[in-house]
Amino acid sequence: MPRTLTQKIWDEHVVRSAEGEPDLLYCDLHLVHEVTSPQAFESLRLGGRRVRRPELTLATMDHNTPTRGGRAAADGIGRRQLDALEENCRWAGIRLYPMGSRHQGIVHVIGPELGLTQPGMVIVCGDSHTSTHGAFGSIAFGIGTSEVEHVLATQCLWQRRPGDLAVTVEGELPLGVTAKDLVLGLIHRTGIAGGQGRAVEYRGSTVRRLSMEGRMTLCNMSIEWGARVGMVAPDETTFAYLEGRPLAPRGTEWERALDHWRSLFTDEGAHFEAEIRLQASELEPFVTWGTNPGQSAPITGRVPEPADEGAERALRYMALRPGIALQDIAIDRVFIGSCTNARLEDLRAAAAVLRGRQIHPRVRAMVVPGSTQVRLQAEAEGLDRVFKAAGFEWREAGCSMCLGMNPDVLQPGERCASTSNRNFEGRQGAGGRTHLLSPPMAAAAAVAGHLVDVREFAPEAL
Amino acid sequence: MEAFRRVQGRLAPLDRGNVDTDQIIPKQFLKRIERSGFGPFLFYDWAKDPDFVLNRPEYRGAVILVAGPNFGCGSSREHAAWSIQDAGFRVVIAPSFGDIFHTNALKIGLLPVRLPEASVRRLMDLATEDPSLEATVDLETQTVVAAGIRQDFEIDSFARECLLNGWDDIALTLRHEEAIVAFEAARPSWLPSIPAAEPAS
Numbered sequence: 001m002p003r004t005l006t007q008k009i010w011d012e013h014v015v016r017s018a019e020g021e022p023d024l025l026y027c028d029l030h031l032v033h034e035v036t037s038p039q040a041f042e043s044l045r046l047g048g049r050r051v052r053r054p055e056l057t058l059a060t061m062d063h064n065t066p067t068r069g070g071r072a073a074a075d076g077i078g079r080r081q082l083d084a085l086e087e088n089c090r091w092a093g094i095r096l097y098p099m100g101s102r103h104q105g106i107v108h109v110i111g112p113e114l115g116l117t118q119p120g121m122v123i124v125c126g127d128s129h130t131s132t133h134g135a136f137g138s139i140a141f142g143i144g145t146s147e148v149e150h151v152l153a154t155q156c157l158w159q160r161r162p163g164d165l166a167v168t169v170e171g172e173l174p175l176g177v178t179a180k181d182l183v184l185g186l187i188h189r190t191g192i193a194g195g196q197g198r199a200v201e202y203r204g205s206t207v208r209r210l211s212m213e214g215r216m217t218l219c220n221m222s223i224e225w226g227a228r229v230g231m232v233a234p235d236e237t238t239f240a241y242l243e244g245r246p247l248a249p250r251g252t253e254w255e256r257a258l259d260h261w262r263s264l265f266t267d268e269g270a271h272f273e274a275e276i277r278l279q280a281s282e283l284e285p286f287v288t289w290g291t292n293p294g295q296s297a298p299i300t301g302r303v304p305e306p307a308d309e310g311a312e313r314a315l316r317y318m319a320l321r322p323g324i325a326l327q328d329i330a331i332d333r334v335f336i337g338s339c340t341n342a343r344l345e346d347l348r349a350a351a352a353v354l355r356g357r358q359i360h361p362r363v364r365a366m367v368v369p370g371s372t373q374v375r376l377q378a379e380a381e382g383l384d385r386v387f388k389a390a391g392f393e394w395r396e397a398g399c400s401m402c403l404g405m406n407p408d409v410l411q412p413g414e415r416c417a418s419t420s421n422r423n424f425e426g427r428q429g430a431g432g433r434t435h436l437l438s439p440p441m442a443a444a445a446a447v448a449g450h451l452v453d454v455r456e457f458a459p460e461a462l
Numbered sequence: 463m464e465a466f467r468r469v470q471g472r473l474a475p476l477d478r479g480n481v482d483t484d485q486i487i488p489k490q491f492l493k494r495i496e497r498s499g500f501g502p503f504l505f506y507d508w509a510k511d512p513d514f515v516l517n518r519p520e521y522r523g524a525v526i527l528v529a530g531p532n533f534g535c536g537s538s539r540e541h542a543a544w545s546i547q548d549a550g551f552r553v554v555i556a557p558s559f560g561d562i563f564h565t566n567a568l569k570i571g572l573l574p575v576r577l578p579e580a581s582v583r584r585l586m587d588l589a590t591e592d593p594s595l596e597a598t599v600d601l602e603t604q605t606v607v608a609a610g611i612r613q614d615f616e617i618d619s620f621a622r623e624c625l626l627n628g629w630d631d632i633a634l635t636l637r638h639e640e641a642i643v644a645f646e647a648a649r650p651s652w653l654p655s656i657p658a659a660e661p662a663s
């Protein structure tokens with residue numbers, strides 16, 4: 001029987017299956033951060049249990065961490081979580097990259113850059129954007145704290161196999177249209193529950209042509225249209241990215257792994273519940289106007305008439321009137337960061353727009369690299385100087401203003417152009433208003449002081 | 463986990479769709495390292511409005527939350543389910559749920575019940591007209607009964623068993639220790655392994 005990519009990987013990870021029960025699935029990698037893990041460790045200890053496979057677990061500090069001023073800048077309760085993580089990792093024998101470590105960073109950025117995220121794996125983390133790792137052709141999904149505890153104790157999870165959904169994108173992305181615009185365009189079309197509970201495989205020539213960074217951006221936002229898993233079949237781009245990374249296989253192990261990875265694709269004739277087809281040539285840079293990632297429009301568009309009560313409430317929250325051109329929306333803040341768009345390629349694309357330009361005097365803008373490694377590489381290339389010369393703040397790695405659990409927050413009423421993944425009410429700070437967009441679009445908005453079409457604003461940078 | 467069989471009580475109608483976990487419990491309350499005490503921060507920003515449904519005295523003590531489609535979409539924070547449970551709710555009824563929220567709720571014994579949109583609408587209207595109306599949610603018979611109307615609901619049979627018995631699913635898994643050990647022995651050797659201490663480079 002022809003099988004989908006998901007099914008192949010799934011089948012390889014079933015520890016036990018029985019009629020009427022979910023499968024018991026083995027997890028190759030468990031990523032841990034400070035926010036969703038303390039109660040899991042606590043409960044594990046109370047139950048007199050231990051961590052079964054600490055060497056299949058990696059921890060980092062990202063959500064809570066201040067992006068300047070070091071650990072001392074974390075507030076009291078926030079610091080308690082950082083302390084708890086350190087204590088828990090010591091107790092369990094789990095490697096931790098704390099603040100100050102050269103490998104610290106957002107959990108979904110460091111896994112890939114260490115070569116830890118590999119094709120064909122099952123990867124879990126107490127974080128909904130775990131789908132990012134699907135870019136390598138692995139089944140990766142977010143779990144809650146009870147499941148975190150379950151994985152710590154057993155390295156397994158009870159799971160029912162999700163239905164398969166194909167997203168096929170063909171053709172070349174037009175100039176100025178990025179992976180971020182592709183996924184925003186997709187969610188615009190399907191709605192935020194369009195992929196609910198499904199395993200999505202992104203396919204087609206457009207996806208094949210994306211870099212690993214672009215594929216990560218795409219898979220990252222799978223959860224924003226409700227999908228459980230989002231993945232891209234591994235290929236030469238994947239292997240080239242992985243080869244030589246610190247935790248990737250070496251020598252004969254690399255050869256054996258490669259042989260296996262080359263078998264990880266959806267067989268001809270395998271069954272998908274549904275297929276969504278997009279033409280890359282029809283896409284434009286997208287910007288959100290509302291309070292969920294599906295409430296968006298091409299930058300050349302206008303704020304639409306609200307179609308329902310939810311959209312009305314969103315416009316009220318965002319203080320926007322229907323009919324105004326998106327490009328007329330003035331902004332106060334710009335945030336370039338998050339596990340969606342804070343890898344080296346993203347920073348390069350934003351810096352290209354900023355070269356020789358200054359940000360608008362009203363705008364406060366910051367760049368927060370996705371990891372310490374990204375920061376160091378960017379500094380080695382001189383990108384930090386480009387950002388700083390343009391008037392951006394250059395920060396230490398972390399989640400920062402993606403969710404504002406740290407000192408980086410929007411003030412009530414502030415309007416922000418952000419490369420992150422969620423524009424929910426208050427996500428970046430209570431009362432803050434978020435417009436999601438790509439890194440070059442964010443950089444252009446910082447200079448213009450309002451949302452703007454980067455294709456006209458800085459054509460030379462694309 | 464505490465066993466769940468049957469709950470009878472009043473309904474609180476939260477007539478909104480796509481309620482995300484950032485609304486259920488905003489991030490500033492995720493810094494606690496305890497599992498309890500989240501109830502007072504449930505819907506923190508919306509609750510600043512004195513007219514917000516959960517602020518109204520007639521819905522105080524409700525045990526069944528009725529909401530619009532895609533309830534609990536967004537982040538994986540189990541804190542969302544904890545805060546709803548901590549505020550006294552035992553059941554959430556909606557036409558559909560965010561995937562991770564749904565799992566989290568089941569794991570802690572907060573029963574997520576999917577009903578067709580029209581049935582949810584009717585419950586919402588009933589609870590709005592008569593806040594003292596009581597409903598019964600029975601997991602054994604998989605029914606919701608309110609104002610004499612009976613609705614069947616579907617639920618994963620395994621999750622239902624676990625809830626009805628209050629099983630600890632870690633203990634359940636550890637019964638398959640042999641299968642896990644056998645699986646581990648056969649894992650390919652190229653898969654990554656991360657020793658606690660970083661090798662000196």
Ligand code: SF4
Binds near residue numbers: 340
């Ligand atoms: S960057 Fe944002 S979305 Fe990504 S893990 Fe951090 S908080 Fe979550």
